[in-house]
Amino acid sequence: MTRIVYVEVLDERSRLKERVKLERLPSVIGRGYDSDVILDDPYVSPSHLRILVDEQDTLWAEDLESLNGLHDVSQAAAVTRLQLRSGTRVKVGRTILRILDSGHPIAATLADTRAVGGVRRQLLSSRMSIAVTVVALALFTLLGFLGNHEKEGIAQSVTAGLLIVLALTVWAGCWSLANRLVSHRFNFVLHLGLAATGAVILLASSQLSEWLDFLLPAADGFSVMDATVALVVFGAQLYGHLLLVTALTHQVLWRSASAVTAAIAGLIVLSVYAADDPSVSQLPFSATLKPLHPRLVRTISIDEFAAAAGGLKERADRVAREK
Amino acid sequence: MRLLFLIIVLCHSAVTLPAKAQSDSAQATNVFRRFSEHVGKIEVSETGSGAKATLGSGFFVSAAGHMITNYHVISKLVHDPDRYRAELIGADGTAHRVSVVAVDAISDLALVLTPFKPKEHFALEPVTLAQGTRLYALGHPRDLGLSIVEGTYNGLLRHTLYPKIHFTGSLNPGMSGGPTISVRGEVVGINVSTEGNEISFLVPAERAAELLAKAGQSSFAPSKSLLADVGRQIRAFQDIYFARMFTGATPRVRLGKFNLPTKPAPFFKCWGDRTRNTKLAYQVVEHSCSTDDYLFISGDQLSGIAELSHELITTSELNPARFYALYSSRFQEETMSGMYGDLEQVTPFECETRNVVNKRRKLRAAICVRRYRKLDGLFDAVINAAILGERDMGLLTTLAISGVSFENAQRLAKRFLESIQ
Numbered sequence: 001m002t003r004i005v006y007v008e009v010l011d012e013r014s015r016l017k018e019r020v021k022l023e024r025l026p027s028v029i030g031r032g033y034d035s036d037v038i039l040d041d042p043y044v045s046p047s048h049l050r051i052l053v054d055e056q057d058t059l060w061a062e063d064l065e066s067l068n069g070l071h072d073v074s075q076a077a078a079v080t081r082l083q084l085r086s087g088t089r090v091k092v093g094r095t096i097l098r099i100l101d102s103g104h105p106i107a108a109t110l111a112d113t114r115a116v117g118g119v120r121r122q123l124l125s126s127r128m129s130i131a132v133t134v135v136a137l138a139l140f141t142l143l144g145f146l147g148n149h150e151k152e153g154i155a156q157s158v159t160a161g162l163l164i165v166l167a168l169t170v171w172a173g174c175w176s177l178a179n180r181l182v183s184h185r186f187n188f189v190l191h192l193g194l195a196a197t198g199a200v201i202l203l204a205s206s207q208l209s210e211w212l213d214f215l216l217p218a219a220d221g222f223s224v225m226d227a228t229v230a231l232v233v234f235g236a237q238l239y240g241h242l243l244l245v246t247a248l249t250h251q252v253l254w255r256s257a258s259a260v261t262a263a264i265a266g267l268i269v270l271s272v273y274a275a276d277d278p279s280v281s282q283l284p285f286s287a288t289l290k291p292l293h294p295r296l297v298r299t300i301s302i303d304e305f306a307a308a309a310g311g312l313k314e315r316a317d318r319v320a321r322e323k
Numbered sequence: 324m325r326l327l328f329l330i331i332v333l334c335h336s337a338v339t340l341p342a343k344a345q346s347d348s349a350q351a352t353n354v355f356r357r358f359s360e361h362v363g364k365i366e367v368s369e370t371g372s373g374a375k376a377t378l379g380s381g382f383f384v385s386a387a388g389h390m391i392t393n394y395h396v397i398s399k400l401v402h403d404p405d406r407y408r409a410e411l412i413g414a415d416g417t418a419h420r421v422s423v424v425a426v427d428a429i430s431d432l433a434l435v436l437t438p439f440k441p442k443e444h445f446a447l448e449p450v451t452l453a454q455g456t457r458l459y460a461l462g463h464p465r466d467l468g469l470s471i472v473e474g475t476y477n478g479l480l481r482h483t484l485y486p487k488i489h490f491t492g493s494l495n496p497g498m499s500g501g502p503t504i505s506v507r508g509e510v511v512g513i514n515v516s517t518e519g520n521e522i523s524f525l526v527p528a529e530r531a532a533e534l535l536a537k538a539g540q541s542s543f544a545p546s547k548s549l550l551a552d553v554g555r556q557i558r559a560f561q562d563i564y565f566a567r568m569f570t571g572a573t574p575r576v577r578l579g580k581f582n583l584p585t586k587p588a589p590f591f592k593c594w595g596d597r598t599r600n601t602k603l604a605y606q607v608v609e610h611s612c613s614t615d616d617y618l619f620i621s622g623d624q625l626s627g628i629a630e631l632s633h634e635l636i637t638t639s640e641l642n643p644a645r646f647y648a649l650y651s652s653r654f655q656e657e658t659m660s661g662m663y664g665d666l667e668q669v670t671p672f673e674c675e676t677r678n679v680v681n682k683r684r685k686l687r688a689a690i691c692v693r694r695y696r697k698l699d700g701l702f703d704a705v706i707n708a709a710i711l712g713e714r715d716m717g718l719l720t721t722l723a724i725s726g727v728s729f730e731n732a733q734r735l736a737k738r739f740l741e742s743i744q
Contacts, residue, residue, distance in 0.1 A: 153645065218677060282672065298678065301681055
């Protein structure tokens with residue numbers, strides 16, 4: 001039976017650079033083009049070592065009188081001939097070689113809980129990402145136009161829409177760079193898709209809260225709802241970007257995203273309290289007006305309104321007592 | 324600040340006085356010689372540092388040593404009696420402690436008691452004058468020494484919060500609280516404020532006579548807290564003053580298709596304007612009324628101000644969504660002007676917003692109030708409303724009232740919102 005042997009070429013930090021199946025034994029490894037395994041290392045001789053098998057089917061490495069010698073990594077010593085077992089590491093020049101038999105044991109297969117492929121397929125396909133970005137551009141431009149009362153409204157809102165998409169691109173670009181540094185891939189379109197999705201959700205949430213505020217002026221807390229949605233979207237974005245960039249598990253990702261989001265929420269709350277310098281001239285009333293047919297607007301009578309305003313006295317008294 | 328503008332603004336025309344005075348110099352000299360000793364300089368200073376805080380004038384009105392001055396001259400003492408003291412400064416510069424007996428914050432008057440027993444004093448008796456009568460104002464302008472200013476009587480003003488005499492003559496800072504008298508020495512009024520260009524105002528002497536009479540009554544007991552008195556006076560005053568607003572036949576004004584109240588009471592003055600800016604995709608017509616007058620509470624707080632304003636916004640270029648974006652932003656910008664006070668005096672505003680309906684229209688209405696911290700039961704209130712349901716026009720309207728009881732604010736808000744048609 002022919003013995004199948006693999007040579008793994010590792011860099012100085014033991015990361016796998018190349019895996020070569022030896023077509024025959026003996027095989028010569030060196031820098032020369034006549035070698036069976038060519039090493040791109042200036043400290044390696046043209047024919048540096050030979051891998052061979054003897055009659056007892058034992059595998060050997062032999063130094064071919066190389067300049068820098070053959071080293072047994074486990075012994076940290078130069079040798080002229082070394083018996084190889086599957087997994088033995090030798091150093092030639094500045095390259096480490098790991099010699100493996102085809103029967104070398106491997107680790108058990110991991111169950112894939114991240115399902116990146118799934119997320120990509122369903123949510124983060126490149127095509128979907130581009131579509132969401134285009135939708136974001138269109139929505140921001142349209143709502144910018146509808147929220148603008150200048151004569152040059154169209155030009156201004158197109159510019160504003162493009163600026164927002166530019167900002168999303170820069171954001172996605174930063175994540176892509178991080179992605180490239182960590183896992184040799186940019187994933188730019190996916191990062192952009194994530195960012196655009198977040199922006200669209202935020203826009204929808206602010207529109208919804210404006211309408212709710214107009215239709216239900218007595219109900220408070222739409223701004224809190226808005227802020228909560230913004231934080232959740234931020235946390236989810238962070239999760240998504242990290243999912244693409246790192247190989248961390250779901251649990252770690254959720255924890256990291258939640259921790260960062262909570263920290264940001266805390267900072268915002270703190271800054272709001274720190275800047276709590278109440279103005280005595282601002283009128284904090286809800287001034288949202290929407291073009292809705294009057295029949296669709298639910299109203300109360302003036303008397304009911306005056307009665308509802310009765311609580312203001314107590315509120316003002318309480319504020320006066322507080323300070 | 325508007326207040327400082329009114330009271331402290333320097334009249335430019337003082338330089339013209341010597342020429343005028345020459346014609347009647349003999350009379351002015353006589354008046355000055357006969358009555359100068361009736362008038363004194365009143366200083367309010369900080370007890371700790373002794374630094375001068377306010378300076379005004381006053382005049383003797385009783386043999387017991389009572390003097391009349393302005394409330395705004397001694398208001399610091401009323402607000403903070405432990406921190407300030409008031410003194411009458413004699414001609415030789417000696418200071419004599421005076422105490423505040425009673426105040427009339429509505430008429431801006433105060434009665435103080437000095438340790439002197441003057442041989443002569445002014446009598447506060449009714450006097451009838453014809454417009455154009457020559458008058459002489461006495462006081463200490465800018466601490467330059469007792470001065471006499473000639474001017475003319477131009478009658479009692481209507482449309483002011485409290486009666487005021489229009490005096491054509493230059494009153495200057497420091498003359499506040501001094502008397503303006505006829506050639507015979509009858510007190511016509513008390514110097515109170517100026518708008519510059521020889522337009523000056525006097526509190527009618529009858530008000531001072533009433534204050535003196537009240538303090539002279541056997542039942543009169545000096546108040547434990549003059550500040551509480553000020554609060555009571557303003558509360559009683561606003562009950563009468565604001566009660567008349569939006570009642571009976573309030574005049575109406577038409578802006579676009581809307582029929583709106585204007586000049587809610589006779590003491591309001593109204594203006595209107597229209598913006599025509601071709602760069603804008605909309606037009607605005609404004610109509611506003613205000614009392615143009617105020618009650619002095621302290622150097623940082625005025626009261627008694629009421630403003631009514633309407634803003635009609637129309638467009639032929641904006642679609643409804645864009646128009647309502649504009650409409651919302653203008654509604655949001657509605658703020659109260661003409662209300663003063665800082666966090667020491669007033670609380671921040673608290674608001675209540677609802678969509679409401681009156682007999683004809685649906686409105687977005689908001690009422691905002693802030694409370695006076697030192698004067699119980701008084702509030703500043705702002706009522707904002709926007710008419711709903713039109714596609715290309717909108718109307719924003721605001722009523723702002725300062726120094727009002729909560730119940731009156733509620734009542735006025737109701738009447739005001741009902742009156743928007």
